[in-house]
Amino acid sequence: xxxxxxxxxxxxxxxxxxxxxxxxxxxxxxxxxxxxxxxxxxxxxxxxxxxxxxxxxxxxxxxxxxxxxxxxxxxxxxxxxxxxxxxxxxxxxxxxxxxxxxxxxxxxxxxxxxxxxxxxxxxxxxxxxxxxxxxxxxxxxxxxxxxxxxxxxxxxxxxxxxxxxxxxxxxxxxxxxxxxxxxxxxxxxxxxxxxxxxxxxxxxxxxxxxxxxxxxxxxxxxxxxxxxxxxxx
Numbered sequence: 001x002x003x004x005x006x007x008x009x010x011x012x013x014x015x016x017x018x019x020x021x022x023x024x025x026x027x028x029x030x031x032x033x034x035x036x037x038x039x040x041x042x043x044x045x046x047x048x049x050x051x052x053x054x055x056x057x058x059x060x061x062x063x064x065x066x067x068x069x070x071x072x073x074x075x076x077x078x079x080x081x082x083x084x085x086x087x088x089x090x091x092x093x094x095x096x097x098x099x100x101x102x103x104x105x106x107x108x109x110x111x112x113x114x115x116x117x118x119x120x121x122x123x124x125x126x127x128x129x130x131x132x133x134x135x136x137x138x139x140x141x142x143x144x145x146x147x148x149x150x151x152x153x154x155x156x157x158x159x160x161x162x163x164x165x166x167x168x169x170x171x172x173x174x175x176x177x178x179x180x181x182x183x184x185x186x187x188x189x190x191x192x193x194x195x196x197x198x199x200x201x202x203x204x205x206x207x208x209x210x211x212x213x214x215x216x217x218x219x220x221x222x223x224x225x226x227x228x229x230x231x232x233x
Contacts, residue, residue: 038083086108179220
């Protein structure tokens with residue numbers, strides 16, 4: 001019976017990868033990649049010549065049982081995403097679930113993920129936090145934001161640069177324009193930026209400068225809520 005390894009890959013700088021990750025990428029019978037072209041850049045950089053198989057959201061549901069069978073027939077297989085840890089706002093969950101159901105061993109390596117440095121860089125309390133990932137692009141988007149209106153923990157959102165201003169404007173409506181926010185852009189890359197300020201200040205900043213790169217938004221939790229408001233008497 002084979003074994004599935006979920007291997008985190010750098011979110012920016014190609015040096016942000018562990019020695020163990022590199023060894024497993026070299027030794028695996030094959031590598032499943034979200035985008036073989038993107039992953040090819042990393043593998044070529046480290047002179048890793050291994051079989052690459054596409055595994056992405058467009059074939060995940062239809063082919064997950066087939067991929068699990070491939071893992072079972074191999075000695076070891078690796079799943080990687082374009083950047084970060086597979087399964088965190090990237091394909092991977094269904095394959096892990098299928099492998100567990102088939103009694104195939106699964107191991108996720110520790111490593112790169114975008115939301116951890118964004119949360120630390122925000123300066124907000126991080127002993128407890130709420131990870132929301134990507135908001136829906138259209139249907140259900142406003143409902144998801146409304147659902148965390150009174151959240152007291154720091155909230156983490158992934159967003160496309162094309163929808164950053166829309167997200168900030170919606171946050172201003174729900175959380176208030178004076179709520180503090182940190183927008184992290186291009187984490188671990190040459191032009192990394194961590195903009196800290198109120199939501200209204202962030203809107204003004206990115207309206208003026210424009211938006212490029214991968215985005216992580218950290219919104220400070222609600223500090224003004226009356227803690228006893230929702231308690232039953």
